[in-house]
Amino acid sequence: MQEKTIDCIGEMCPIPILKAEQELKALGNQDKVHIKTDHSCTMQSVVKHFQNKLGYPSSVQEIDYGIWLITIEKRTK
Template sequence: MQVVAIDCIGEMCPIPIIKAEKQLQNLQTGDELHIKTDHSCTMQAVVNHFQRKMGYPSSSEEIDYGIWNIKIRKQVKK
């Protein structure tokens, strides 16, 4: 399993979603994409987008005050 991280500090939606979609195209099934963001609305939008639209398991964790790490695991679409 490969883990790829992208830094989206200071970026508002839809930029993190666009960056994540591009990066996920290069990943294999089972790989994880980690996104760092400092906007709670971006964190919620990214997790919802990839769970609902793509069906990828996604979660977020506040790793510091106001900083979130979002994890998206690429899997085969159902």
């Protein structure tokens, strides 16, 4: 299983979504992309996009005050 981390500190949507989509294209089933962000609106948009649009399980963890780590797991059918 592969895992990639994208640093999106200071970046607003849609940049984190576009970067995550690019990384996920190169990954296989059950591989994960982690996005590090400091924008709560980005956190909500990313999770909503990947769970609702693509059906990828996503979770969020606050790793520092005002810093979140979003985990997206690629699931293929």
